[in-house]
Amino acid sequence: MMINERTSLDQTYAALADPTRRAILAYLRNGPATVTRVAAPFEMSLHGVSKHVRVLERAGLIEREVRGRQHFLHLCATPLEEATEFTEHYRAFWEARLGAMAEHVENKHLESQRNTSKPKRPIKKRGASSQ
Amino acid sequence: MMINERTSLDQTYAALADPTRRAILAYLRNGPATVTRVAAPFEMSLHGVSKHVRVLERAGLIEREVRGRQHFLHLCATPLEEATEFTEHYRAFWEARLGAMAEHVENKHLESQRNTSKPKRPIKKRGASSQ
DNA sequence: ATCATATTCAACCGATTGGTTGAATATTGC
DNA sequence: GCAATATTCAACCAATCGGTTGAATATGAT
Numbered sequence: 001m002m003i004n005e006r007t008s009l010d011q012t013y014a015a016l017a018d019p020t021r022r023a024i025l026a027y028l029r030n031g032p033a034t035v036t037r038v039a040a041p042f043e044m045s046l047h048g049v050s051k052h053v054r055v056l057e058r059a060g061l062i063e064r065e066v067r068g069r070q071h072f073l074h075l076c077a078t079p080l081e082e083a084t085e086f087t088e089h090y091r092a093f094w095e096a097r098l099g100a101m102a103e104h105v106e107n108k109h110l111e112s113q114r115n116t117s118k119p120k121r122p123i124k125k126r127g128a129s130s131q
Numbered sequence: 132m133m134i135n136e137r138t139s140l141d142q143t144y145a146a147l148a149d150p151t152r153r154a155i156l157a158y159l160r161n162g163p164a165t166v167t168r169v170a171a172p173f174e175m176s177l178h179g180v181s182k183h184v185r186v187l188e189r190a191g192l193i194e195r196e197v198r199g200r201q202h203f204l205h206l207c208a209t210p211l212e213e214a215t216e217f218t219e220h221y222r223a224f225w226e227a228r229l230g231a232m233a234e235h236v237e238n239k240h241l242e243s244q245r246n247t248s249k250p251k252r253p254i255k256k257r258g259a260s261s262q
Numbered sequence: 263a264t265c266a267t268a269t270t271c272a273a274c275c276g277a278t279t280g281g282t283t284g285a286a287t288a289t290t291g292c
Numbered sequence: 293g294c295a296a297t298a299t300t301c302a303a304c305c306a307a308t309c310g311g312t313t314g315a316a317t318a319t320g321a322t
Contacts, residue, residue: 010148017144018310022217029224036268048311050270055309069268069319078225080218086153087215093160093206149280167298179281181300186279200289200298 008060012083015059020044021052025061025075032065032074139191140217143210146190151175152183156192156206163196163205 015021024038039049053073056062063076146152155169170180184204187193191210196203 009153010150013144013148014309016217017141017148019141020310022140026220029220034268035270044310045312046269047271047313051310054270066269071269075221075224080221080225084215084218084222086147087211087218089157089160090206090211091215094209094211145279151280165298166300175280176282177299178283178301182280185300197288197299200287202299 009082009086011059012061012080015055015061016083018052018055020049021056024049024052024056024073028062028073028075032072034070034072036070038073139210140213142190143192143214146186146192147214149183149186151180152187155180155183155187155204159193159204159206163203165201165203167201169204 016025020042023041027033027038027041035050035053036046038053039046042049053062053064057064057073060078061076061080062073065072065074147156151173154172158164158169158172166181166184167177169184170177173180184193184195188195188204192207193204194207196205
């Protein structure tokens, strides 16, 4: 079937997952700027930055206004609202968690500092090695 | 050189950029669950889901507690805090924008409705076609 | 018209991703 | 011990990504 209908949320997060692109967004908070201007601080070629800009644009995070030969980019923050909405659901979760488990975590922390090599319960933490 | 030092933010957003993984996170808000349990609603193979779980784990969004032959997954929301912190910077931006430019936008909107084929300024909006 | 500037388009490359399958591991139940 | 269960590991594949380069486009300045 291969329906390539990526959600806007998909695109938003994917766009945000790159440091160059986040830097571009951060820069644009100070107001609109041309592509070359935005590209200046990066070691990467202008072409490279141009591609990043394109990604941000397709994600709807920025907009482009072509004036003469230069393209002025400006933030277009609305899609971030959707993204924040998603993560916001978790705020409740972790606030509750951090509140209720505060002392418990503290205990655990001290405990694990004491005996790192000999856990109480058979908790094998296997994670995140290769790939 | 090839320094593959992806920021945690990179990993957080990248992990969030997939609907399957967001669904897993959403499911885990109702409490811990095993991998098979989490995998159930998806058409994808268990192996596939397992890989998604791994991604979430590496991003620090979930944690795994192996008890016997089953792996219990639970949310671990703290990295989202960092992510929210990033997007939060934009909240100020767009709130100001939406406030201050409200009437201006309205004017522009009406204006562009009036003369879509004959813009006042040479603003070519070219965006987001291929790739 | 010509040349420099600002930018994209197109092709390419190696690395990563999202998914599959088949085999391995560890645990539980008989 | 043996079979079923829960899960990963490893190899593979096509698609995408992040970057490069070279050529094309459009505009601006002389």
